C-alpha cells in the first residue's frame with residue numbers, strides 16, 4: 293500500500309525533529325496563558341501541533357501547506373469531473389505529498405474493497421426512535437463498528453508501540469471506507485422509504501454517497517459532493533471535534549472510539565451543528581418576505597436581529613480574519629450551476645450587505661462569511677432539504693482529517709494528554725485578591 297510505505301518512510305525524520313525539540317529546547321517558552329484565556333475556553337492558547345493542516349487567519353485553511361484553491365486545482369480529478377478525488381485528498385493528508393492519479397485511485401480502490409457494512413450496524417440504527425438526530429445515529433453507527441477494531445485487538449495481544457500506527461491506519465481505512473454508506477443509510481432510513489441504492493463500484497467515494505441517496509443520475513450533485521467532502525476535511529488540530537478525538541485517542545482509545553467522540557463534538561450547535569442554524573436563518577428571511585427582499589428591507593431585518601441580541605449565522609469566525617476560502621469555492625460552484633436560484637441570490641445579497649453592518653460597532657473581529665453561510669443553500673438547491681442532516685455531511689468529510697491526525701499521533705508516539713486544572717481560589721490567591 294503506497295500510503296503506508298510513504299508514512300513508514302517519513303516517520304524517522306519526523307521523530308528526529310520532535311526528539312531534537314524535546315532534547316534541546318524543552319524549557320523554551322512558547323507562550324503565556326492569561327486568566328482571560330483560561331476563563332474564555334483556553335482561546336488561542338498554543339497547546340498542540342498539527343502538521344496536517346493550519347488555519348491561517350488571513351489565508352484560511354492550508355491542508356499540508358496547500359490552500360483550498362491549490363488543493364482543488366492540484367489534486368487528481370474524478371472521472372468525467374473537474375473536482376478532486378477524495379482518495380487523493382486522503383493521500384495528501386496522510387503523507388503530505390500530492391498524489392499521482394494512480395496513487396489517488398489506490399485509496400479509492402481500498403475504500404471500495406472495504407466498504408461493506410455489517411448488518412448489525414443497520415440493525416442498531418433501525419432500533420432507534422425515528423426522531424433521533426442523524427448525528428446521534430452517525431456516532432452510534434461508528435461506535436457499533438468498534439468491535440471490529442484491529443488496533444484494540446492487537447493492543448490486547450501486546451503489539452509493539454512502534455506498530456500502533458499501522459493498526460490505526462488499517463482501522464481508519466476500514467472506517468472511512470464505510471462512512472459514505474453509513475451516511476446514506478441514515479439519510480434514507482430517516483427521511484425516505486428506508487431503501488438505499490447499493491454502491492456503484494464505478495463511482496468514486498464522494499459521488500458514491502450521492503448515488504446511494506438516489507442521486508445516481510445527478511452529475512452536478514455528485515460534483516458538489518466531491519467539492520464539499522474535500523473542503524471540509526480538516527481545520528487544524530484544536531477545534532472542538534479535532535481536539536476531542538485527539539484527546540480521546542491519546543488514551544489509546546481506538547479510531548472508532550475517538551472518531552465517535554469527535555463526531556459528538558461536531559454535533560454541538562456552537563460547532564458543526566451551526567450549519568443548521570445558517571440555512572434556517574436564510575429560509576426564515578425568505579419566508580418573512582415571501583420573496584427576495586430589497587436591500588433596504590434586508591438591511592432593516594439584519595439590524596433588527598442584531599438589536600434583539602441575535603447573531604447573524606454564517607458570519608464571523610474564531611480564527612479566520614478574511615472571507616472563508618471554502619465559502620468562496622462554493623460561491624464559484626453556485627455561480628456556475630445555480631446562478632438564478634433565489635436562495636443563492638439571498639446568500640449573495642447577505643454577503644453584500646451584512647459585513648459592513650456587522651462591522652459598524654467594531655466588536656466582531658471578522659464580519660465576513662464563514663463556510664456555513666453557503667453550505668446549506670447548495671444542498672437545498674439539489675433537493676437535500678432535511679437540514680438536520682447537514683452536520684452528518686460535514687462529519688463524513690471531517691473524519692478524513694480526524695483519522696489522519698490520529699494515525700500520525702500514534703506514528704510519532706504522542707503521549708496521553710493531561711493538562712492541569714486549578715481552583716478559583718488558587719487563581720484568586722495568585723493574583724493577590726485573597
Ligand code: HAX
Pocket residue numbers: 562563564566567598602603604605606607608609610611650655656657658662663664
Ligand atoms: N453576528 C452578530 N454578532 C457577532 C457575530 C455575528 N455573526 N459574530 C460575532 N459577533 C459578536 C460576538 O457575539 C461578540 O459579541 P460580545 O462581545 O457581545 O459577546 C463579538 O462579536 C466578538 O466576537 P468575535 O471575537 O468576533 O467572535 P468569536 O470568536 O467570539 O465567535 C463565532 C466566533 C463563529 C462563534 C461567532 O462569530 C458567531 O457566533 N457567528 C455566528 C454563528 C456562526 O456562523 N457559526 C458558524 C461558525 C463556523 C464554524 O466554525 N463551524 O464549525
